[in-house]
Amino acid sequence: MKHILTKGLRFVAVGAVAGGLIASAAVAEIYKVTSIAPGMSPFVVNTAISKVVNTKVDGVEFQVRATGAATKHMVDAAMGKVDFLFGSPTINWLMANNFGPYKEMAAAPELEKGVGMIFSYQIGPYHYVTRADSGIMTLDDMRGKKVFAGPPGGAAKGVVLRNVADATGLKAEDMDVVEFGFDAAIQAFQDDKIDVIVLPTNSPSPAIQQFALTKKIRLLDVPVEKLKINAATGGTVNEIAAGVYGDNQVNEGAVRTHGAIVNFSAGMHVDEEVVYQVTKAIWENLADIHEAAAWMPSTITKEEGLGLIASRLHPGAERYYREAGWVIPEPVTFGN
Known part of the structure; x- marks a missing residue:
């Protein structure tokens, strides 16, 4: 060979x-x-x-x-x-x-x-996850909050920040966007050191299941009608069912979000x-x-x-x- x-x-x-x-x-x-x-x-x-x-x-x-x-x-x-x-x-x-x-x-x-x-x-769908007691109910509430959008220089980070801007008008400088890799971000959210973590993953995600074992979580709805989703680069519209992460997921209904073909x-x-x-x-x-x-x-x-x-x-x-x-x-x- x-x-x-x-x-x-x-x-x-x-x-x-x-x-x-x-x-x-x-x-x-x-x-x-x-x-x-x-x-x-x-x-x-x-x-x-x-x-x-x-x-x-x-x-x-x-x-x-x-x-x-x-x-x-x-x-x-x-x-x-x-x-x-x-x-x-x-x-x-x-x-x-x-x-x-x-x-x-x-x-x-x-x-x-x-x-x-x-x-x-x-x-899988991009999960916008926050603690149920964070006071963050919508994407607009992320202003001034510690947010993990994706690893530095990663494609996921660019996708998330563009979609947040289209959905809410919030730019990166309007939030405290933390610079972590996925591993460190998952641990930081588990330790309550960041307010919102965005993870592109099929559900149920093992990482998010771990969050829901120790705390109540909320998945944020993404107003997909405001997004510029490009199917040519793999963009998709997705939905995450209520209760997929058990009793500690406080959403009463399904949430909309975006996803990607990889x-x-x-x-x-x-x-x-x-x-x-x-x-x-x-x-x-x-x-x-x-x-x-x-x-x-x-x-x-x-x-x-x-x-x-x-x-x-x-x-x-x-x-x-x-x-x-x-x-x-x-x-x-x-x-x-």
Whole structure:
């Protein structure tokens, strides 16, 4: 297998042979898989895929790392520093147009070409969560409050701040927007150090379930009719049911919010055959992946697996879909 980054190779003794020599055989080549924080939908998806790949694909071992922002993971994958990743059409759009965190990165449009999609799925609704006793009843009440909108430089933060501005007129400077990663923000909310936390995740979310074990929480309704939701970059309109987080969720009715279609992708440096075998293992062992969470069967589906192809499929994934007889839609492209 041909790769541009150095990977660890583990060996195991397979038995003594004549003359007392020991023969060693390569067990698996290690591939780096990046994700955002544990408890978030992409982490659950990527770890479920890794479990399947590590047991069903010979010679391939996935190792999941949940550090940093997805915007950085995309660049790392394009540069061959990581292999498989949680991706997003929004990030493709930002890179291809030198927007947001890529404004000063001249190479971003070219780097965007270095990642190919494997399949798409719904990351879930953006949960705007506050303590029930915070006095915050609507998004307008976030003025002057400590708010976690997303990791610094992350796509989620930009999405949240744009939507809050469209819905309420509040700008980042009108709130105390805290600079945390997802892990630190989840802990800070648990410790009552921030007033509102916004988490894009399928429900029920393990992180939010933990909040509801120790405190009463309120999910804030988002007036989606005021938002500029762009389906081309994966934007969706979502609803979170009342009571999904048990008796400590004080909402009397469902709340509206926005969501996003995201994806599982690979760097274009990853060997086509490896991605072919990974893609094949995912769809041939879908029942195993669905066991990872209650929401998984309605999230990872063959019907929506190619629902939004961001820029391009990885050649290995495309070969699998063509051989399996899938209908492959035209990719959505984002460059000027």
